[in-house]
Amino acid sequence: MKKDAAALAGLLATTGTLHFVAPRPFDAIVPGGLPGPARRWTYLSGVAELAVAAAVAHPRTRRIGGLAAAALFAAVFPANVKMAWDWRHASPARRAIALGRLPLQAPLIAWALSVGRGAGSAAPRT
Numbered sequence: 001m002k003k004d005a006a007a008l009a010g011l012l013a014t015t016g017t018l019h020f021v022a023p024r025p026f027d028a029i030v031p032g033g034l035p036g037p038a039r040r041w042t043y044l045s046g047v048a049e050l051a052v053a054a055a056v057a058h059p060r061t062r063r064i065g066g067l068a069a070a071a072l073f074a075a076v077f078p079a080n081v082k083m084a085w086d087w088r089h090a091s092p093a094r095r096a097i098a099l100g101r102l103p104l105q106a107p108l109i110a111w112a113l114s115v116g117r118g119a120g121s122a123a124p125r126t
Contacts, residue, residue, distance in 0.1 A: 004111070013054075013057075016046045063116050066112050066114070066117065069112035070116070
């Protein structure tokens with residue numbers, strides 16, 4: 001697996017797993033306008049991250065996996081906005097973390113698209 005694809009798959013698998021191992025921080029940033037309990041959205045987004053990680057990891061599905069990762073990074077942006085709003089009166093360190101997540105989405109989306117575009121450039125190793 002190419003290094004950039006492996007790193008992206010690893011990031012997605014790690015965060016997807018964290019949605020199940022430590023769901024409370026994710027529950028806290030689920031936008032209130034979504035129907036149903038926050039925990040359901042936490043688990044659904046965790047499943048989505050794990051599925052996208054698997055798609056990125058496999059050469060045959062890497063192109064669609066890269067596109068799906070970009071879409072996922074865009075889809076979770078409202079949660080990052082909620083976090084920044086909720087933490088606006090928090091300590092300077094927490095505010096910096098919350099605000100830093102907002103512009104981070106753009107390079108994550110670009111990275112995912114790059115991985116997807118590069119999917120056909122290297123033959124899988126046997």
